[in-house]
Amino acid sequence: MRKGFTYSILLVALFCSCGLCLAQKTSIKELQAQKQAALARIEETNRLIAQSNQDQKLSTRKLELIASQIATRNSVISNIAQQIAQYRKEISLLETGIETKAREIDTLKRQYASFLRQVQFKTNSYSVIFSVLASSNAAQLYRRVRFYREYLAYQRDQHSRIAHEEQELSARKQLLESKRDELLALQREENQNRQNLQSEQQSYDNTLSQLKAQEKELRKALQEEQRRVTKINQAITKLLQEEAEQNKKTARNAAYKTLSKHFAKNKGKLPWPVRQGAITRGYGREQNKIFKGVTTTSQGIDIAARSNSAVLAVFNGTVTKIAHIPGGNNVVIVRHGDYLSLYSNVREVTVRTGEQVKTGQTIGSLLSETAGQKASLHFEIWHGFQSQNPQLWLAP
Known part of the structure; x- marks a missing residue:
């Protein structure tokens, strides 16, 4: 035994x-x-x-x-x-x-x-x-x-x-x-x-x-950039408010709740909104890399990529808003139940309002590099009226 x-x-x-x-x-x-x-x-x-x-x-x-x-x-x-x-x-x-x-x-x-x-x-x-x-x-x-x-x-x-x-x-x-x-x-x-x-x-x-040798010129450019970003953020906030009002009319049925749940479960696993890129501005408050004491605040992240790169939906959802913002070009908002993904600086939008999109589907292309503009995608994720840090949602 x-x-x-x-x-x-x-x-x-x-x-x-x-x-x-x-x-x-x-x-x-x-x-x-x-x-x-x-x-x-x-x-x-x-x-x-x-x-x-x-x-x-x-x-x-x-x-x-x-x-x-x-x-x-x-x-x-x-x-x-x-x-x-x-x-x-x-x-x-x-x-x-x-x-x-x-x-x-x-x-x-x-x-x-x-x-x-x-x-x-x-x-x-x-x-x-x-x-x-x-x-x-x-x-x-x-x-x-x-x-x-x-x-x-x-x-x-x-x-x-x-x-x-x-x-x-x-x-x-x-x-x-x-x-x-x-x-x-x-x-x-x-x-x-x-x-x-x-x-x-x-x-x-x-x-x-x-770059510090060009301090005067860069400080002036920074001030102009901050004004541009402020206007873009204000316009995006207005778009989000409009979208939220529209969403109040949406039925919270089983499909809506399931989509919300599946999106939440994929935190840290979502594909990037461009196939290849580098995050050049993070979420939240950031210290300027050149000027001490100067900070910037962002509700999303900026991803530098090649000009004309395809912009991709990060998850299944419905296109609820497409708008043009001066200085920010086209903005596309996709709803995933209680969550939103927002893509700014898009050109040649290839989807329509109300269209169902799949994960990884092309919704447009990134703005070409031009004078005063960088080929960067501004990307945000929202849960209700609360902005999220996209870096925590995207796959490593």
Whole structure:
């Protein structure tokens, strides 16, 4: 009874350890996918920086792009650090498991060798044939024949069991070596990204120093930009109020509630409203990168992207508002139950008011780069009358 209980405990422990490894592998795969997405954004930001370098006049756009690149690079380094921690944990578990398995095999071999010595002593004294023939009756004959059959079967089983355990031990050792190689590769990748971060930080400092030499001109441009953004925000607020009044007439049926619930469940998983881009202005209050004490406030985020990039719906919904805002170009509002997504600086809108859109569907294209205008999408998410931080809703 106790022996069976011990085997059950060992099986449960093995099952749990395997489950833990699988869970960690899944987590590592998710981290790897997030890292690849971040590296793709860094690559796209590099292209945008190279594009800004072609301008004869240095602008704050390059500084914003480098700052975005630094933020993304830090997220990559953090991601790799998490993977390294996971790998170290897996390696530690594998090392412990290998040591335990090696001890179990050694114990199994010693027990089997001891058993063979005892049985061999008996069989040397009395041959199997003589023992069987010397049976005093049929019952004894049957018992002796059964004993030798069971002995041979046990011998085969023990050989097979030891071979199986040794194969499993060998497989674990190979997996351990593979994990160690992957860990070394990650550590090298982490070092390379830290070197890249230092280079990007130096580029940021140099660009900032050059821009500060144009302080008067840039301060004037900043004031004009702040006035433009204020007008755009006021116009957007008016549009949102109008949309809210329209929405009061919408029935809160099961489909409406289900859409709200599904949108909420996808927080942190929504696709980006452009396929490739870099966040150059974050949500809420931000310190100006050039002028100390100067802050800006935004109800959404700005995503720099290539001119004419497709603007995409981030979730299933209904287009409830399309309007033109001076300085902000076209604004498209899509309702997702109790939630709204807002896309500003859109040209060539390809949807109509009242149209049902799907996740990832093109709703327009990004405004081309022109004098005084940047190819940036302004993106907002609202829950009722409360603005949300889009970065918390978009996939990493």
